[in-house]
Amino acid sequence: MSLAPRLDLRQSQSLVMTPQLQQAIKLLALSNLEIETFIAEELDKNPLLDAQSGGEEVGEPAPPGPEEDFAPVRDGPADASELLASGGEAAGEAALDVDFAAETFHHDSPADSMGGLDGSLGMGGTGAGGSEDGPDFDNMRASELSLADHLMAQAGASVGGADLFIAAHLIDQIDEAGYLTASLLDIASRLNVPLARVEAVLGVIHTFDPxxxxxxxxxECLALQAKEADxxxxxxxxxxxxxxxxxxxxxARLKRLCNVDDEDLADMIRELRNYDPKPGCRYGGEPTMAVVPDIFVARRGAGWAxxxxxxxxxxxxxxxxxxxxISAGKQDKASKAWMxxxxxxxxxxxxALDQRQRTIIKVASEIVTQQEAFFLHGVAHLKPMTLRQVADVIEMHESTVSRVTSNxxxxxxxxxxxxxxxFTSAIQSSEGGDAVSAEAVKSAIRALIQAEDPxxxxxxxxxVELLxxxxxxxxxxxxxxYREAIGIGSSVQRRRQKALEGVG
Known part of the structure; x- marks a missing residue:
């Protein structure tokens, strides 16, 4: 066998993940609001894109010409992204229905891997762009008064001079729940003022609303509220x-320590419950954002829409x-290539966006088909289901179904x-029947505990016996x-809670 260096020619086939195909696949994992943000960014970058407003058609088809052949001509077969751009529905599904982390694809640089090319997708963000359906009244409302601003307004009317400076520093150390998080000794040392003066200013803040x-x-928080209520x-x-x-x-121990009877203890606990353990939460705080559905399912006759x-x-x-x-005018070579x-x-x-919607509809329709009992009768009839089950029926890859169902x-x-x-795990039936969903078991546990005798x-x-x-x-x-997962305490914790509710 010769050990001398030599040149050999070898022919092989591999599917290369292009940036366009990677972005098309990642579009599947984005929610509608994230897609809206992505579209807004693309509209800013591409002058040939327009969003339709109402029923008005935007733009007229250009006459066929050499410029229409935007995809480069190849002697060999087109890659997946070209199939998506030029093929029909079947070609688009085949392009998107891939596991681009698999060894099937040729990765010749770190940028070709899954996390390499986010482009302008902004997958870390969840914000939504503006909608053309109407004004966004949530964004137009006046911002709520923050806790710090509310306290500073009261401090300005109560103290002045150096005490106002100390009050401002103390207020800056109060968290959103209304608690002072810094040590008074540290604050006194940092401001180079006596500790007694810092304590005096804090005493003034304790008289503020809330x-x-x-x-x-x-x-201390409850004590301040008890003093206010006398x-x-x-x-x-x-x-x-x-x-x-x-x-x-x-x-029993509380009655001994407080030296009161059952009626007085019940009255004190009732009073304690009326106090606010987090007074600062009434102010500031981010507004709660409603979850916007991506898919609607409704009963239509004997079937589902x-x-x-x-x-x-x-x-x-x-x-x-x-x-x-633009093409009819004079253009240099660079401008023509850019257009x-x-x-x-x-x-x-x-x-790509049209194919994304088709894929989502296909996956959601199969979920409705397999979980029809849930939509008809509730969570107790939710069946165990895996991503593979849906993928096998719709003839797509399991990773495609996973991306479609994300967010x-x-x-x-x-x-x-x-x-x-x-998609939940299966719990076997004790009677040898069909397996049931873990969510159905959680629902049964919740119902049993809610109906238990105090x-x-x-x-x-x-x-376990009842189940x-x-x-x-x-x-x-x-x-x-499962009990801990749905936020229900142990029997000991529930017994103590019932006892407190009984005296309260």
Whole structure:
């Protein structure tokens, strides 16, 4: 065998992930509001793109000519992104239905990997662009007064000079819940003023609205509110000093410490519940953003109607009339090439967005088909389902279904649900029947606990027996895990809570 260096020719085939195809696949994982932001950015960059307003058509088709052949001519087969730009529905689905992390694709640089080319997708953001359907009244409303501004306005009317400077520094250290998070000694040292003066200014802040603001602990916050209500007697002092016993529901010990009877203790606990443990939360705070559904599902006769929420998706069109007008004028070589690139990009984006909607509808329709019992009868009839089950039926890759169901919400008569909600693990039936969904088991646990007798709290072992009687073959540790997942405490915690509710 010769060991000398030599040159060999070798022929092989590989599918290369182009930047366009990578972005087309990543579009599947974006919600409608993220897509709206992406479209707004593309409209700014590409003069040949227009969003349709109302029923008006934008642009006229340009006459066929050499400029229309925007895709380069190849002797060999076109790659996946060209199929998406020029092919029909089947070609588009085949292009998007891929696992681009697989070894099938040729990655010749780090930029070709999954996280390489985000482009202008802005996948980290969740903001939505402006809608042409009407003004955004949520953004037009006046901003709410922040807690710091509210306190500073009161400080300006209560103190002045150096004390106002100290008050401003203290207010700056108060968190959004209304608690002072810094040490008074550190603040006095930093400002080079006596500790007693800082404490005096803090005492003034304690008189500000909302009552309890500037407290350094929950006990101090409640004590300030009790003083304001003129209920800070020795018995209430001992109750507030022993909040851990209140949390544990140790009523017998509290009666001994406070030296009161059952009626007085019940009255004190009722008074304590009327206080606000987080007084600062009344101010500032970010407005709650409503979740906008991406898909609507409604009953239509004997079947179901599934459609995309078009309100958040402006119709994107290619302005061919503008392209024809520009092409008719004199252009240098660089300008002509740039316009051809813009036309190719606009055509690709329109087809990619259309194919994205078709793919989402196909996946959502199969989810509705497999989970029809849920839409008819509720969560107790939710069946276990995996991504592979849906992928096999619609003949797509499992990773495609995963991207389609990410960050997307479905609205139906039963409420608003994330698409991932319908994919749950299976719990075997104790009677040998069909497996049930983990969500159905959680719903059964919640119903049993809500209906339990306050004098006979159900233990996890008892829940196991009751669930087995309902046909759920489930272990005790699984019951505990599901109970904690839905935010329900243990039997001991629930018993103490019921005891406090009884005296309150």
């Amino acid at each position: 009552t309890g603001v500037g407290a350094r602990s929950l006990a 209920r800070y007697d020795p018995c209430m002092v001992r109750l507030i000093d022993n909040l851990e016993l209140v949390a544990r529901g140790d009523l 599934v459609e995309i929420n078009a309100a958040t998706l402006p119709r994107l069109l290619v302005n061919r009339a503008y392209y024809a007008e 051809s690139d813009m036309l190719a990009s606009a055509n690709w984006l329109v087809k 997307k919400y479905l609205s139906c008569a039963r409420g608003l649900f994330e698409l991932k909600y319908f 004098k006979k709290i159900l233990s996890d072992d008892t829940l 087995n009687a309902k046909g759920f073959d489930i272990a005790r540790r699984t019951v505990a895990k």
